[in-house]
Amino acid sequence: MSSLSGSKKSVPTPGITVRVENLSISYRTTFERVPTFKNAITRFGRGQRAVKEIKALKNVTFDVPDGTFLGIIGSNGAGKSTLMRSIAGILPPNEGRIEVNGRISPLLSLGVGFNANLSGRENITLGGLAAGLSRREVADRAEAVTEFAGIEEFIDAPMRTYSSGMYSRLAFSVAVHMDPDILMIDEALSAGDAAFKTKAAEKMQELRDNARAMFLVSHSMASITQLCNRAIWLHKGQLMMEGEPKEVIDKYNEFLKVGPSAVTLEDL
Numbered sequence: 001m002s003s004l005s006g007s008k009k010s011v012p013t014p015g016i017t018v019r020v021e022n023l024s025i026s027y028r029t030t031f032e033r034v035p036t037f038k039n040a041i042t043r044f045g046r047g048q049r050a051v052k053e054i055k056a057l058k059n060v061t062f063d064v065p066d067g068t069f070l071g072i073i074g075s076n077g078a079g080k081s082t083l084m085r086s087i088a089g090i091l092p093p094n095e096g097r098i099e100v101n102g103r104i105s106p107l108l109s110l111g112v113g114f115n116a117n118l119s120g121r122e123n124i125t126l127g128g129l130a131a132g133l134s135r136r137e138v139a140d141r142a143e144a145v146t147e148f149a150g151i152e153e154f155i156d157a158p159m160r161t162y163s164s165g166m167y168s169r170l171a172f173s174v175a176v177h178m179d180p181d182i183l184m185i186d187e188a189l190s191a192g193d194a195a196f197k198t199k200a201a202e203k204m205q206e207l208r209d210n211a212r213a214m215f216l217v218s219h220s221m222a223s224i225t226q227l228c229n230r231a232i233w234l235h236k237g238q239l240m241m242e243g244e245p246k247e248v249i250d251k252y253n254e255f256l257k258v259g260p261s262a263v264t265l266e267d268l
């Protein structure tokens with residue numbers, strides 16, 4: 001178990017794969033693309049601060065019991081990827097705590113963790129080792145990963161030469177072949193072409209049987225309904241609702257005023 005917080009360690013909570021308590025995360029960013037002395041003086045004259053704080057998650061609390069396949073929905077900039085990164089241990093909380101009981105798949109936002117200057121094969125090794133597998137275990141899976149991604153011809157080329165679809169397909173394939181207890185997929189179903197989307201959806205159905213929990217961020221409401229048994233809706237960093245996927249999606253669509261039968265581009 002891992003517990004991320006500024007405070008105490010605690011014992012694992014029975015039956016809970018992930019517990020998020022009063023989680024707040026902010027990014028600090030500068031106003032300017034290229035900070036200059038002249039701009040600093042101008043800002044000082046206007047009484048502006050150079051650094052802006054963006055509150056990406058505000059006091060978010062929820063539990064993910066074992067066997068939960070959680071869909072995370074919300075508009076652009078709602079905080080979905082930030083939440084995924086913090087659960088995966090990439091972003092530490094500013095406030096609150098996250099308890100994770102289990103091994104997480106390494107690549108959540110597609111391609112995070114890859115080094116574009118290394119070959120696909122070398123990146124499979126990196127991803128596998130990052131997931132806690134031994135070199136031998138990774139080597140045993142490398143062929144299946146490559147085959148599933150459909151990039152046999154390119155596996156020894158540097159990943160910077162890959163198309164974005166190839167990149168995403170390999171990221172997805174690594175993530176799903178490392179036997180994670182907790183599977184985290186960010187927009188996976190928009191990886192690759194229509195044929196790969198179907199294959200990815202089938203693979204996720206299969207993984208549902210083995211994983212303790214799954215997190216899926218998607219703008220496709222069809223994928224959320226099909227693959228998840230629970231959903232949360234984030235808006236501007238706040239948890240708006242938690243419940244059955246259909247119930248949450250209906251409220252979200254109502255909020256967006258697009259109606260219950262809305263089809264997003266990702267559904268097509």
Ligand SMILES: Nc1ncnc2c1ncn2[C@@H]1O[C@H](COP(=O)(O)OP(=O)(O)OP(=O)(O)O)[C@@H](O)[C@H]1O
Binds near residue numbers: 027056076078079083
């Ligand atoms: N590295 C960063 N530096 C500064 N601000 C960031 C950074 N990453 C995200 N943000 C900001 O944090 C907020 C939440 O972003 P996040 O990427 O978590 O949203 P999201 O729900 O995943 O959005 P999308 O659906 O567009 O992918 C946004 O206001 C975004 O501009």
